[in-house]
Amino acid sequence: MFLKRPTNILLTVTCAIALLHFGREVLQPITLALVLSLALAPLIRAIVGLGISRTVATFIALGLSISALAGAGVVLVAQLYGLTADLPQYRAEIRAKLKEVQVLTEQPLARLPTELLEGVPGATASGTSLRSRRGTTQPVPVVIREPTSTQDSLTRAIGVVSGPLGTVGLVLVLLVFVLLDQENLRDRLVRLAGQREVSRTLKGLEDAAHGVSRFFFSQFIVNIVFGAVIGVVLWLLGIPHAVLWAALCAVLRFVPYIGALIAGGAIALFAAAVDPGWTLALVALALFVALEVVLAYVIEPRVYGHSSGMSALAVIVSALFWSAVWGPVGLLLSTPLTLCLVVAGRYIKGLEPVTILLAEIPDASAAQRFFHRALSGDAAAIIADARVFLRKSTLARYCDQVVLPGLALAIGDLRGGRTDKVQEERLRSTIALVADTLAAGKHTGRARRLTVSMLNESIGAHLRRRREEQLGRWQGSLDVPARSIVLSVGFSNIREEFRSELLVLALREAGIDARSIMLDDGDDEARPDAEHLVSTVFVVYPIDTPFEAWNEAIDALRENLPDVPLVTIRPREDGAADAALVAGRVDMVLQSFEEALAFVAPVKEAKAAKAAAR
Known part of the structure; x- marks a missing residue:
């Protein structure tokens, strides 16, 4: 039985991964359409809020999105055309820089064999013969190729372009139908989950939709701002085509981790091609790295902390997994897909391990x-x-x-x-x-x-001894106003003594003169006659102390402090005495330390006001 369940889980996971990998041609467009529908959901909701019907709002949102992408594409194409026209003048500088880098890297390695073989008999001769053998010319094979016709070139170009364009068109059609039929799809999922799970299913769908929408919106804003800042910095440095590199940075940052590396490397390479020296490239790279560090470690944790429910490790693991299964598309969709699984794991028992392992805050x-x-x-x-x-x-x-x-x-x-x-x-x-x-x-x-x-020594006794070492035997001066001390009393056992000392710490942290005594320490005769200084007595709730012994201690406290209220705090632990019996012996039963603090704070404030009036 114990071996069967892990085997079934492993078999299910293996089949799911195989389905994702071999069915990616069908699943990728559908997933892209679903994720894009979630990304467009906030814009559609905003347009619907203006009093426009959902169908019209959907087409307006699609029109705005396509127009924005088309405009950005036109600008980028213009920038790319200008870059292509300027490339010949940068080509010589790029070759010179590459040759310089090659020389810098090969020289130390070239000297390494000579230094290692120095002093070995026959090393020089063998090295010379080896170089002479390398220097001999070898015959170059001649390959005769038939000239490529214009029709073949055109067919090859159409094949290269039609693949991405066909995928984009398919995703766009699916996106339109998903947006128009969103409510119907939600009802189908609810019906599939069953009538008994309607509330949980709807809650899960809402959390997933809002989580992915918030993540995309936050990521879009952060990346656009980052690209704009990079563009301004490059423009101030005098690097041509700053708009193109700004757009490249904004787009590539949607790809986790790898995108920023590619963008930074491209900017450094182009800066090296523009400037005859290395200064511009190093300055551009340093500024890019500085901005990326500030964004990744200062801004993004604050922004994504409210929009993504995944830990940093989960983002890396999801990027590795989805890129291995779906390639570049999986790398782009890794975070939203994993975020949906993390949200679903809060409502679906079978996916609960995913939430436990990948959620930002463990359950x-x-x-x-x-x-x-x-x-x-x-x-x-x-x-x-x-x-x-x-x-x-x-x-x-x-x-x-x-x-x-x-x-x-x-x-x-x-x-x-x-x-x-x-x-x-x-x-x-x-x-x-x-x-x-x-x-x-x-x-x-x-x-x-x-x-x-x-x-x-128990923890409670240790805390009390430390306080006595600092404040004296009576944990403070006895030359204080009447009714200004709050006393916490209990018996010398581990749990009750520790609770008593914790209460003293909490009250003293709030500025209240709280002290503690143990009723069974056998030092009653040495205690001073200071009953008039006590305003409230907190008696530790009997947990390990027998109720009879605790009851006798209450009688003794009543006799010695007839005008002081006796209060106890009921613990949320097993083994505590019956609540009705305890409540019949004290003046008040509180539920928490916070209630105890609220109980004694008004007394403290009244005494402070009375002292100020004098």
Whole structure:
């Protein structure tokens, strides 16, 4: 059973690739028409929004597109004609540059055999005899060819031109029918998927259509702007036919990666033909590379990040795959085709692996990534993500959305026996390092290595000890206003103690004087008489502590702090006590650290306003 399923998947994938390869003569025009229909969809929608019927809007969009392409073609043909007329005067310079490059590359290689054979007996003689043998003239075979007739030349020219023109005409006809019959095609696909999957099918079609449309529109704008900038730069450098090279750059950038290399090489070669020296070619190439780097690493990630759902690696892999299957057409269509597969994988179970492997953002939550990185010991990546998160939000929200759910996943694996001792130690050490960095307020710095052994001290105890080392035994001065301290109390077990210390970190990050104590540390007599300083007590929800012991601690807190509200935060973890029993013993049950922060923040603001009034 386990071997049968992978075999079936491999057989299905092989048949699909074979169908794509051997059926490319039929599939390529259809795919081109479908992709172009998605590219024209935003323009058609904009025209329909003006109150024009869809049929008329379709022909208007086609007319505008064909007119724009025809105009651009006329300009390019004129530029090409001018370039062809000027080529003879550049030919001598190109030959001279090629000869110079050949000499520069051959001279070091020509000296290499002599240097290697120097001192070897008979090397000079053999080398001389070899050169003499090479210098002998060989008879040149004579081939008699019949003269080619005008009819044969014309037939050959028609055959060369009719292929591309026939393909273009076929794609244009298919495009017209696809655009006019788009709604009917959508209904057929919905009917094919089944009535039960109507909503998912429509959602998938809409996502694919909008994703490809946004990608094409963004790519079109970026490439046109890039071509215009390149044209202006070349014109300022004094390179002739700058419009032609600008158009070449804009068109070739639609081909992933290879197009930019071809455009840059063509510009450098032409600049070398124009200028007697190498200065103009090197300057043009350097400016092209600089603009390409800025576009690829600064502008495109910002633009395509909202228009494409594929990772950078996925773009390269898709280009390699589709170019191998369909050649140049596949290379041009690689990104939109793969993008459609990535979107379809979100709704079709069989294509889900494609989405997981190629999507820009993997289908994993922030909590899952936290757990995976903690399990592998990658504390630097966790801290980098936390730094980005904390720039826009609070530590309380980070704990609610990332740390605590990630810890719940870790505890599930630990209790299920799915991790070994090495992974467990790595997990605890990584979490301790992250927590220690957050506690030290180093959201923008690098984490330092811990010297504490996590086998001898829990993470919560470590955080509290660090705070006591910095602020004193009572984690701060006791010479503070009445009702200004928020107290977090719990029992000395791993989960509850860590939750208590995390809450203290989140509250202190918001500017609240939060401190923690453990109810079972056996140091009650040494604690100062500071009950009048406490405004709120957060009691850790019983997870590993028996409810009876937790209930007794609540009674003791009620006796010592009769006027202070007792609040708890219910965890989203297995093993927690019954909610009804806990709610009957405290004044309020909150659901998150953010709610806790909102609960104590008004008290802090009121005290600050009262102090300012004095």
